[in-house]
Amino acid sequence: MIEDKNQEKTGLDQLGEFGLIKHLTKNFTLQHSSTLKGIGDDAAVLDFKDKKAVISTDLLIEGVHFDLSYMPLKHLGYKSVMVNLSDIYAMNATATQITVSIAVSNRFPLEALEEFYSGVALACEIYKVDLVGGDTTSSTKGMLVSVTAIGEAKEGEIAYRSGAKPNDLLVVSGDLGGAYCGLQVLEREKEVFKVNPNNQPDLSPYTYIVERQLKPEARRDIKGLLEMLEVLPTSMIDISDGLSSEILHLCDKSEVGCNLFEDKIPLDPTVISACEEFKMDSTLVALSGGEDYELLFTIDQKDFPKIKGNPHLTVVGHMTDKSEGVHLISRSNTKIPITAQGWNSFS
Amino acid sequence: MIEDKNQEKTGLDQLGEFGLIKHLTKNFTLQHSSTLKGIGDDAAVLDFKDKKAVISTDLLIEGVHFDLSYMPLKHLGYKSVMVNLSDIYAMNATATQITVSIAVSNRFPLEALEEFYSGVALACEIYKVDLVGGDTTSSTKGMLVSVTAIGEAKEGEIAYRSGAKPNDLLVVSGDLGGAYCGLQVLEREKEVFKVNPNNQPDLSPYTYIVERQLKPEARRDIKGLLEMLEVLPTSMIDISDGLSSEILHLCDKSEVGCNLFEDKIPLDPTVISACEEFKMDSTLVALSGGEDYELLFTIDQKDFPKIKGNPHLTVVGHMTDKSEGVHLISRSNTKIPITAQGWNSFS
DSSP: OOOOTTOOOOOGGGTHHHHHHHHHHTTOOOOOTTEEEOSSSSSEEEEOTTSEEEEEEEEEEBTTTBOTTTSOHHHHHHHHHHHHHHHHHTTTOEEEEEEEEEEEOTTOOHHHHHHHHHHHHHHHHHHTOEEEEOOEEEOSSSEEEEEEEEEEEOGGGOOOTTOOOTTOEEEEESOSSHHHHHHHHHHHHHHHHHHOTTOOOOOGGGHHHHHHHHSOOOOTHHHHHHHHTTOOOSEEEEESSOHHHHHHHHHHHHTOEEEEEGGGSOOOHHHHHHHHHTTOOHHHHHHHOOOOOEEEEEEOGGGHHHHTTOTTEEEEEEEEOGGGOEEEEOTTOOEEEOOOOOOOTTO | OOOOTTOOOOOGGGTHHHHHHHHHHTTOOOOOTTEEEOSSSSSEEEEOTTSEEEEEEEEEEBTTTBOTTTSOHHHHHHHHHHHHHHHHHTTTOEEEEEEEEEEEOTTOOHHHHHHHHHHHHHHHHHHTOEEEEOOEEEOSSSOEEEEEEEEEEOGGGOOOTTOOOTTOEEEEESOSSHHHHHHHHHHHHHHHHHHOTTOOOOOGGGHHHHHHHHSOOOOTHHHHHHHHTTOOOSEEEEESSOHHHHHHHHHHHHTOEEEEEGGGSOOOHHHHHHHHHTTOOHHHHHHHOOOOOEEEEEEOGGGHHHHTTOTTEEEEEEEEOGGGOEEEEOTTOOEEEOOOOOOOTTO
């Protein structure tokens, strides 16, 4: 097949800001009765009636949070939405609306932005959220994305970081460390590509972990699962910076301590084999890797029988009195203080 | 006075992301009963009961939307909030909460961010809005700001862009063109400063227009004023890109035409003299200058006696049938089609 290297690219200046917004959002349909007005006015109008509204926002910068040399723009659009929805789900709330703002330099043609928005659209469709606003502008360098997500919940349902009590069980959804392992694979392939651009890497053994990095899924299902199991989480947070950082947040806000058991941390076999290959400690990867977008929450001990054996949920520890501190109990039964500070974008 | 050139500056990496957010937001207090939970969890929690929620977002990029060589960071913080509140007021709604995200490169010490947030705090205090969330991260180049504002309104009060009818009067708050004239003064002083850094410019004749550029005020008062006058606007928009662009938006969404009268456009005397000095046409400046953050709205003709003579409001034209098009009626009574496309950040 002969590739047409001269495919027409559309300069963003041909459309102007308003034309661009109209063009990029024309295929978005509104799904929520709470969305009274979406894009196209000074502000979106939302109707929450007797429910509580929940709001969260994130900023993603090229070269800091993502690398377009291996992150396809459609995936970036999808992931940008996931990062925010994950925060809404971490309140035990239902995500209902998002706003997406992007700034791009002149090197991006319209087609690149269309790719990005197709990822946003896919996320909106699968996760049943309405795109209700945003801003599109130029940047002096690179691309950046700002997403704000809005959700709703009944008052009694909302899970704050501050509700954990001593003896509550600490539960995590899914498995951990995959996104970080996927990043290592992608970084290695990027270096290989620099040396030999004709090399076609075989990423098939790494499918799961590469997907965890490039196309993470937020845990929309956990709220419904817990409702079905009749379990009300006492506190909740999402795992964006790594398990240790999130545990410290829960302990700080709830004023409790925690014992985390190393042998309970859920790891996918692909993560274990990638850790062996890259000579990384799998526990450390789960503790500090980040970007898994799983949910970490606490439940009352009496609810243990309800979640026991559920393939989506793993009890990894229990909360203690604050004075006992925050510890990892290793496989060899050693108590190691958890002090990791999560990912610091300034260092 | 001897200036201490070696003042201690605090590197952002010393605090980490969470420490930084905590530090920057520790002096913000919550003012709204609808703010159930502000900063410090995965998402803010808002309670709107039987009111409608309104949401708007904007992205501001250094080198595109602001120039730190003459924009003090405190003013930037203040203006970033104003830009968004203006969108909420343009829905005839009350602003209640904001989220503020910033990304900065390593060249910014903590003290710079404190300056920025002191401007945000001042805006929150004066405009009675709660800061409820945000994201703070590093950028590879320069500074960028993303603000999302949330407001509330009763259903019947909300003014969309789409409600204008033929024969409605077109009304503008305050006066126009000041922010653009202020920008011209600042750009000129920047060039002078480059040539002679010791030159101390006398900006006192330009105080009003420089303030319009550096420290704009959003029209929070108009909603209350119209309520007091018992006038319900049929459509509304804020003037961020210039009068002509906003008129075209109203006409487009409302499917009407418009006659705008050149001699009715409200101009401050400082704007008229600056236009003479800079050899600019004052009508063109009002039409295309932008950043005035005044409100443009339509009212039913029967309400004219209620607003007549009000010092805050000026009738500048009237809406017509769509087939009549959108025109400026010049001082010499010539009909000139309005085609300006507003400010295009990509060109």
